[in-house]
Amino acid sequence: MAKTVKSEKTTYHHGDLRAALVEATRQLIEEKGIDHFSVSDACRRAGVSTAAPYKHFKNKGEMINAVMLESMDRHKHEMLAAVQPYPEGSLDRIRALGRNYVGFAQREPGIFLLRFGQNPDPHLPEVEDLGQDTYDIVQHEVAKILGEPGVTDKVKQRSFMLWSFVHGLSMLTMNPELAEKGGNLDVEELLNEIGWRVLRD
Amino acid sequence: MAKTVKSEKTTYHHGDLRAALVEATRQLIEEKGIDHFSVSDACRRAGVSTAAPYKHFKNKGEMINAVMLESMDRHKHEMLAAVQPYPEGSLDRIRALGRNYVGFAQREPGIFLLRFGQNPDPHLPEVEDLGQDTYDIVQHEVAKILGEPGVTDKVKQRSFMLWSFVHGLSMLTMNPELAEKGGNLDVEELLNEIGWRVLRD
DNA sequence: TGTCAAAGTTAGCGTCTCTTACATATGTAA
DNA sequence: TTACATATGTAAGAGACGCTAACTTTGACA
Numbered sequence: 001m002a003k004t005v006k007s008e009k010t011t012y013h014h015g016d017l018r019a020a021l022v023e024a025t026r027q028l029i030e031e032k033g034i035d036h037f038s039v040s041d042a043c044r045r046a047g048v049s050t051a052a053p054y055k056h057f058k059n060k061g062e063m064i065n066a067v068m069l070e071s072m073d074r075h076k077h078e079m080l081a082a083v084q085p086y087p088e089g090s091l092d093r094i095r096a097l098g099r100n101y102v103g104f105a106q107r108e109p110g111i112f113l114l115r116f117g118q119n120p121d122p123h124l125p126e127v128e129d130l131g132q133d134t135y136d137i138v139q140h141e142v143a144k145i146l147g148e149p150g151v152t153d154k155v156k157q158r159s160f161m162l163w164s165f166v167h168g169l170s171m172l173t174m175n176p177e178l179a180e181k182g183g184n185l186d187v188e189e190l191l192n193e194i195g196w197r198v199l200r201d
Numbered sequence: 202m203a204k205t206v207k208s209e210k211t212t213y214h215h216g217d218l219r220a221a222l223v224e225a226t227r228q229l230i231e232e233k234g235i236d237h238f239s240v241s242d243a244c245r246r247a248g249v250s251t252a253a254p255y256k257h258f259k260n261k262g263e264m265i266n267a268v269m270l271e272s273m274d275r276h277k278h279e280m281l282a283a284v285q286p287y288p289e290g291s292l293d294r295i296r297a298l299g300r301n302y303v304g305f306a307q308r309e310p311g312i313f314l315l316r317f318g319q320n321p322d323p324h325l326p327e328v329e330d331l332g333q334d335t336y337d338i339v340q341h342e343v344a345k346i347l348g349e350p351g352v353t354d355k356v357k358q359r360s361f362m363l364w365s366f367v368h369g370l371s372m373l374t375m376n377p378e379l380a381e382k383g384g385n386l387d388v389e390e391l392l393n394e395i396g397w398r399v400l401r402d
Numbered sequence: 403t404g405t406c407a408a409a410g411t412t413a414g415c416g417t418c419t420c421t422t423a424c425a426t427a428t429g430t431a432a
Numbered sequence: 433t434t435a436c437a438t439a440t441g442t443a444a445g446a447g448a449c450g451c452t453a454a455c456t457t458t459g460a461c462a
Contacts, residue, residue, distance in 0.1 A: 014409080014410080017409080017410085033319045033320070034236065034319075035235065035236030038448080038449065038450085039449080039450065039451090040448075040449065040450085048410075048411090049410075049411050049412075050449090050450085050451090051410080051411070051412080051413095051451080051452080051453095052409080052410060052411080054450095054451070054452080055408080055409055055410075056409090059450080059451080060449095060450070060451090109319055110319060113318055113319045116372060116376065116379070117314055117318060118234045118235075118310055118311065118314045118318075118375075119234075122378060123378065128378060131379075132382070135382055153384070156383065156384040156386065157386060157390075157391070157394070160373075160382070160383040160384070160386055160391070161366070161391060161394065161395060163369065163373065163382075164366050164367075164369035164370040164373055164391070165362070165365050165366045165369055166365075166369065167368075167369035167372055167373060168364065168365035168366055168367065168368035168369025168370070168371075168372070169365040169369070170369075171317055171368055171369065171372060172361075172364065172365055172368060174319075175317065177323060177324065177329060178317070178332075181332075181333070181336055181361070181364075182357070182361040183354070183357040183361070185357065185358055185361055189358075190358070190361070190362060190365070193358070193362065194362060194399075197398045197399060197401075198398060200398075218439080218440085239418080239419065239420085240419080240420065240421090241418080241419070241420085249440070249441085250440070250441050250442075251419095251420085251421090252421080252422080252423095252440080252441070252442080252443095253439080253440060253441080255420095255421070255422080256438080256439060256440075257439095260420080260421080261419095261420070261421095
């Protein structure tokens with residue numbers, strides 16, 4: 001997570017400036033929020049001139065898109081790994097997914113809001129695909145638990161209920177002022193409660 | 202909601218420029234999002250020079266704060282009114298609150314995200330107070346339904362579960378790309394389902 | 403070794419931003 | 433009517449930003 005942005009050896013050619021810029025951009029989005037992110041800032045952090053990025057990205061938007069793709073792909077694989085340790089068809093797997101979702105939001109609120117916040121223009125197709133992949137994981141687990149033969153209407157409904165809850169929980173716990181209103185409730189306990197309540201008949 | 206921003210008579214003194222600027226700011230935040238809002242835009246919309254706002258607001262931030270206050274106050278009173286028609290202690294009142302919450306997010310996504318999105322600096326005390334007032338309404342209703350003698354730990358937990366769910370549902374349905382994954386589920390039906398599932402023993 | 407494309411830099415254009423100092427118009431109250 | 437406080441306009445400062453053109457350094461390969 002704390003990747004190097006500026007290489008020690010100060011050679012003319014950076015080596016992998018593209019990756020360094022993506023990482024710098026990601027860090028800055030986390031630190032200042034997307035609305036205060038500037039290309040110049042990313043350049044300063046990566047230790048290159050303000051013109052350098054344009055050898056790797058068409059414009060500012062493409063830098064941000066690159067960060068979003070990298071981050072969502074990482075999240076997808078995190079979710080797959082989170083489920084792994086628990087037996088198929090168990091509620092533990094659902095809980096693990098919820099725990100990871102909330103954890104991701106807390107670790108990377110900037111990216112989380114970038115993905116789900118207000119954006120005038122629609123996302124890249126690749127972003128939507130990654131989002132769908134990730135949601136498929138949830139729907140698959142829900143179907144297993146409910147004993148449904150695939151993504152039926154019932155599975156869709158329960159999955160969306162779970163997503164809504166976990167998403168809201170993420171947003172609220174991201175903001176200390178708001179989380180406080182929950183009265184220091186344990187996230188783990190809330191996930192436990194919601195799991196069986198939503199998935200029971 | 203579609204308030205006049207520029208008065209027809211073009212007198213030197215506007216009459217109520219402050220209110221006009223607040224409304225222009227609110228509209229622009231809805232249209233372009235907070236990160237693309239500029240004082241100049243608000244001035245253009247209100248039909249005054251770019252220096253005019255500084256007789257009414259200390260700076261840009263105070264304009265935005267004014268909008269937030271106005272909007273949250275309105276939301277609080279909407280919530281109070283939403284509950285009114287239904288008998289005390291009934292689940293209908295909870296559902297009405299949820300319906301209004303989601304509705305507000307859909308009608309005014311810009312303000313909704315401004316309130317709940319990523320902001321480096323904490324909100325005004327007045328904003329927090331209004332938020333608390335609104336949440337108190339929910340906790341009060343939950344206590345009534347559960348037959349608890351006030352805001353007990355149980356009331357806190359269930360209220361926060363409801364809030365999380367409704368908040369997540371708001372965020373997801375605000376974004377057409379994401380709402381689609383719910384498979385055109387009826388919000389009303391989701392609120393019904395969640396209500397009893399969360400509040401039952 | 404010589405050539406060339408790739409990956410940097412320097413310099414700057416054009417635009418937008420927030421904000422202020424100062425001039426001007428207007429309404430009000432004596 | 434006159435004086436004055438209030439509300440607005442004009443003009444401009446000071447700075448950030450995105451992006452481009454043109455130049456320079458570097459590494460790889462014939």
